[in-house]
Amino acid sequence: MQLETDKLFKGFSSLTTKVTPKIEVAGLQITDSLIRYTLLKENGEGRDFALRPAPGVIVGGKVANRLELTKILKQVHKKASISKRKPSSIILTVGIDSVFIRPMILPAGSSDALSESANLNLRMQSPIDSNNAYYDWQQIDISARQDEQIEIIGAFVGKNIIEDYLGPIHEAGFNVAAVEFITLSLIRAAVNDKIIEPNRPYVVLDLSPEGINFAISHNSSLYFHYFVGWDVFRDQDKTISTEKFKSGLSNEVRRIVNFYSANVKDQEIRDMLIIGTSFVPEITETVQRSFPGIEIRTSDPNVLNPARGAAIRGLIPRSQDFDISLASLSAIEIFQKDQLANFVSIWRNVVLATMTFIMFLFFSTALVLRGNFVNVGQTSSLNQDVPSPVEIASLEKKANEFNNLVNLVTSIRAQRNELYPLLEALNTLAGDEITITRYRFVASAPDLTLNGTSISEDAAVEFKERLEGQKQFSNVKLPLNNIRTESSGGISFSITFTVDSLDFGE
Structure with missing residues (x-):
């Protein structure tokens, strides 16, 4: 689990969170005998229903009939009344037949050191080949320990088992925010609903x-x-x-x-x-x-079930979700990818709506001005009065200002899709050793200032050289006084360069 991912595009994610609607994330439980969909909302509303798959679709926690699973998941999508235009995300929770878990105790340290130690221990203790497994970890309640040790729980599952679920889920129209398993979901729901004491x-x-x-x-x-x-x-x-x-x-x-x-x-x-x-x-x-x-307590599975536990996790902001996810992308990385796509989609619609409004305003203004000119002509023919030069100059100035505004909006519309390829290209060039923390554009020139952190000064210099190797960039500068060593041991830096072209190809 990568704790540093919450720093990636932090400023950009904050902006998109403010201007885009919150994505609803439901819980989807899939077992041999039951598929349950649960959506919880902060206002208390939501949906909860279950369908029974035919025998042989899921066997022993594994997908045995992909085609039939896709069909029933499409029924779930339809029954949930999900709009095709609205993103539909779920947290998948599956049976534990093939999911292995292990509690571990690690020495306390920084978030980076803890992440490295946890991932190393997971690879060493994995009951299956780590190259063919999805594995992840989460920290057990940190308030429960007072010493210098940290308890974590690690989970492991074969990649092929999870991939067999993800294919039909995507074909049915769902996005997957995270993948967990039913016991993890049940404990979360029981604690949240105060059925068990924490x-x-x-x-x-x-x-x-x-x-x-x-x-x-x-x-x-x-x-x-x-x-x-x-x-x-x-x-x-x-x-x-x-x-x-x-x-x-x-x-x-x-x-x-x-x-x-x-x-x-x-x-x-x-x-x-x-x-x-x-x-x-x-x-x-x-x-x-x-x-x-x-002492024994009992609960009804229609009230307390894994789908509800997964839906409770769905209420957590995606950028704050650090629980186990057994998939190729962590919950936070999936959030950032979907958030960026949603941001571009929203603002594309905003720009189109703005253009439509401005065009309507333009034609309305033209009609009004035409009517005024007709009235002026009629008045002039009756009174033999000629419009004053001051009035004509004022009208010409307003017309020029309006035309400039239309040209500006047209330019913005033409460039609305060009920001995404630039950000994607910079993120790819940064690699694993560079974290980009801020972009700053100069409105009057194609210049860009990029702030970031790296594990070493050499890594920052190599990043500069990669930028220089791109034909779309020029004047790449990394002054020595812009390279600073932070208290944490990392390096912060600032690079400036000119963007000559936004054509990065496919």
């Missing part, structure tokens, strides 16, 4: 048609999870016997409680949350008999 560890049992999702809530965060299918409790005749179910359930609860006790000192699990409608009395009786010290 500072007390809980065992969470989510009963689904596929089996039981076991999870541990620790300091308001998911700490551990695993999945147990109903087949574990079946006899040879494929039926679930009461005795085998109770015995197997006791063993699984004991397993997860012992895991927590072995990894977290000075805390003990004494609370359990059961989410489901089937087997709830049997589970309650079994747990109370085998673990008399555990």
Whole structure:
């Protein structure tokens, strides 16, 4: 997880946030037996509904029939009454069958050092080949620790598993803001809705048609999870016997409680949350008999479910979303990409509307002036009066000012799409070692001043040389007095150059 990405285009993102409408982000849960869509709004309104996929569409948390999944997701898009002109973003939450998680403890440090340490540990401890995996991490409640260590939770999943979901989702008309999994979503919803207390560890049992999702809530965060299918409790005749179910359930609860006790000192699990409608009395009786010290709460899955947890995350501003996202782009990078595209689209419409208004004003003014000239002519023929030179000069001055305004707006319209290629080209030239913090254009000349930070002075000089190598730029200058060493150890610099051309090709 890259904590530095929130600095990228910080000023530009602030501007676009003020002038573009907030993008609504819904929660979309996809499991073997259920697809649920939940949209929450700050005013309390929203939408929540579920569809049942046909058997064989999703099997074991993996897409088995891409075509059928695309069809049902298009039904979800239509049922959600989403306009084709309005961006529609979702946070996807999937089953945990193939999602691995690991709690880790890292030494405290700066955000950069923590990010590097976390990503290094994720690659080293990944249960699958890191080249074929999506992995990410998030920090567990920092207020819960008083020492010099930081708790994180890392998550891993095969790339192919997630890509098989993303294709049908995009084909159905959705943008994906983040990808997570159902236990992470459930813990978030339970804490948000005050169903579980944030500072007390809980065992969470989510009963689904596929089996039981076991999870541990620790300091308001998911700490551990695993999945147990109903087949574990079946006899040879494929039926679930009461005795085998109770015995197997006791063993699984004991397993997860012992895991927590072995990894977290000075805390003990004494609370359990059961989410489901089937087997709830049997589970309650079994747990109370085998673990008399555990207090049990229950919740209806129609009220507390993963889609709701993902939708709660959707209410968080995209630029402040640092939770796990198992996809090729982090939630913040996706936000910046969509925000830029939305900004260009909005202002294209604004410019067109402004041009239409000005043209209407132009023709209206022409008609009024023509009527005035007719009246003046008629008056002159009756009174033999000639307009004074002062009046004629005043009218000519106003006409020239109006024509200049029309020419200015026409020029703005002609250049409205040229800013995006320039910014994209500069961002590509910057690479991973340069962070651009500010652009400043000179309105009366094609000059541009660019402020940024780098990891070293050499990196800044190399960036200058890359700019000099572009035929679209000239007069590239990086004075030594514009290179400064910051207290953090990084380098800040200021480069000026002339933009000779905005044609960067494809």
